[in-house]
Amino acid sequence: MYMTKILLATDGSEHSKRALEKAIKLAKKSEQTTVDMIYAVDGSKSKSDVLQYGDTDTANYQRLKKLKALGEPLREAGVEANYHIVHGEPAKAIIAFANERDYDMVVIGSRGRSEVQKFLLGSVSHKLVKYVHAPVVVVK
Template sequence: MFKKILLAIDGSDHSRRATEKAVELASLNEGASIEILYVVAGNKSKTDVLHSGDSESASRKRERMVRQFEEQVKEEGIEASHTILHGKNGVAEAIIEHANEGEYDALVLGSRGLGTVQTMVLGSVSHKVMKYVKAPVMMVK
């Protein structure tokens, strides 16, 4: 039974595809809902503040971005909500903590599809999440 689904997004095209799959999963059960999770990484704060002027405008932009995904889910007639977290330690850590605290039936997330070198330097969020999240994880490529 997949009734309570957590969908972790980063705003990319991979997230779009992950959202489609999450919707398909939620459609299997009457009354299933999707919670959209977006984590602001520490380094992302710098870029966002620099490009939007201050923290407030950066937050508004993120909210707008996340709402687009929420609308995409709601258009399919599925109940949706969203959470924006500030991951001081890292994106993966914040997703893992949030996923394990709530009682979710599944976690859906997109994979950035990085190469070997990029993974070595940037680290793989999906890999860590797969390893430490207790709920079933669906990774969308």
Template sequence: MFNKMIVAIDGSEQSLRAAENAIVLAEKSDAHVYVVYVIDRSISKTEVMQTWDFLGITEKKRKMFKRVEKAAENGRISYEVKFIRGEPAVAIINFAEEMDADLIVIGSRGLSQFQQLVLGSVSHKVVKKATCPVLIVK
């Protein structure tokens, strides 16, 4: 079914549900999962200044990764955690292409139609521009 999957996480409940779904799919298809966290350049500068953490990863985010890693280990799947920089949608798409991914799994942020019109959403941009299938988890 799938050989290489990308799951993008940002700490939101939707992204954590996306990770859980990706793990279930990986268990069934024996796929390798890349758990991707995008460090948005505009946000990471602020986080680095506030936390002196060179990756901009706060304790809350470390706990999020531990939760995902524990689920992956319990599911006995092959996985890697990757930190990438850039505008989130573009970075996710580029990483998926580099890894020759079969599937991108991403959470929906649940923006209203007005918010999506004005702001757009990462999941919407990924769906529009990705060259592989995309699963959006609500």
């Protein structure tokens, strides 16, 4: 499959790091592929970040700085990357972002919840598989 645009959803977890590794492997299949990394900030995290950093601009700067640090392996692998911070409930925010753009694939890590937890709570990866218009790869 020829791809030029991959969206990588991340939260900094170990599952996300494995998803990053997969996105790099996929991106390296073509020199023209770009990976967009996205991190969704929900309301409670947004408030705690602002309290920690003192203001919204500093909180946003620190989030972007952390996201770029997480994406450092992309740069090291020679993969072009863009970084995006979105606000809102993570699944909804990532789905909206992905569907507004023309991605060839979305890559996300799996949290590894049990079947009961998935049934009761749902999961971001499950919701992306269900509602994103592009193919979604869930990495365990």
